[in-house]
Amino acid sequence: MSAWIATLHQTFIETGYWRQMLLGLQNTVYITLGALCIGVVVGALLAICKFFSEGNRALRPLELFCDLYTTIIRGIPMMVLLLVFFFVIFSGTRNKLGVCILAFGLNSAAYVAEVIRSGINAVDRGQMEAGRSLGMSKIQAMYKIVMPQAIRNILPAIGNELITLVKETSVAGYVGVMDLTKMGERAKSITFDAVNPLLVVALTYLIIVLGLTRLLKMAERRLNRDKR
């Protein structure tokens, strides 16, 4: 045990590498949160466009665009998407972190859009009809009646997307972004300690995921207070 602690001390403290690891963690958090923001905003926009263009002939191109977007993004592995962003769309970019956030964000958007769409579809059609029959416009009924109910389905799913996202960002190192995983790998090659850097990295992800899961449970409980 004490031998292990000594190794830990050697690997992270004596080399000063704990600082690098923290930096890596910071980047992972930046990528995750930035991507989530982009994902939620763009995803919501896609879902709204899809909702209002469905069954409206004039807006058919918009609907097609939304469908195409989700189909393409969901059909390409995140890793490949990231490479395309770095070496095709933004080749030679300086702002690696920015491009990384954009890539993960636009990827998430496709999933968030689906989550929102199915969350809305899960609300009984009668709710919209009841709102409309009272004289509400489609937008009013959406905002006041359907959305508050859809949120209960949507928020937990977005939480799950966040958890997936945290773990997915671990491929960011492939394009030279210094995230937690990449820093762990570097610690490994610099200190010749093959075990502990990866152990620490794995534990850090685990703790983040467990923490998020708990937060999510709490949020869900609050959302369902009046359901009984």
Added chain:
Amino acid sequence: MISVKKLTKKFDDLVVLNNIDTEIEQGEVICIIGPSGSGKSTFLRCLNMLETPTSGQIIFEGNNLTDPKVDLNLHRQRMGMVFQQFNLFPHMTVLDNLTCAPIMLKKESREKAEQRGIDLLKRIGLADKAKAWPAQLSGGQKQRVAIVRALCMEPDVMLFDEPTSALDPEMVGEVLDVMKNLAKAGMTMVVVTHEMGFAREVSSRVLFLADGIIAEEGKPDQIFREPKTDRLKGFLAKVL
């Protein structure tokens, strides 16, 4: 009050309503009966344009609702609707269910809307449920609240689509009582129902819908005592 002119509704190739003409006058209580799948719900939902007619016109208080330029939302405020499945808003308390539309659409003050809501709840004996959630109510209570929710918009006509069909038998009476009182108070009502007793007792006119047309219509006595068509005779033999 409502004129239905050459109303036709198709779902793809299925002709559900075939060229229906009828007039609904102020103060009438019309019951619509007919076999399952004969288009009763579709007819009712065309009246407030929840279903868009394939062709024909719905004229409500002089406004042609089938005209794409007409402001449907405005006219729907004066047509209440009650659904088989209640469709209360589960994320709002009973009182909020009643007040949300008047506050949002008529710019009523909250106090005024709540006062009316509570008055109406008192009238149906549910004043103590104002702060309850819909999920805490029995089916009969839900449907009575749904009726009151529609009334809170002070509509000129009320449309009911099988309001008692989803209820346990012991709760049917309380909902029908509310509807009877409404009819007595002079409300114009169009009621799709399987409750022949209600149709007989309360309605001023019965429409028998079959095969996409009004196969027979008349005063309840006439419809139930002296049915003319074989179609209606057969239907009544099954349900009475």
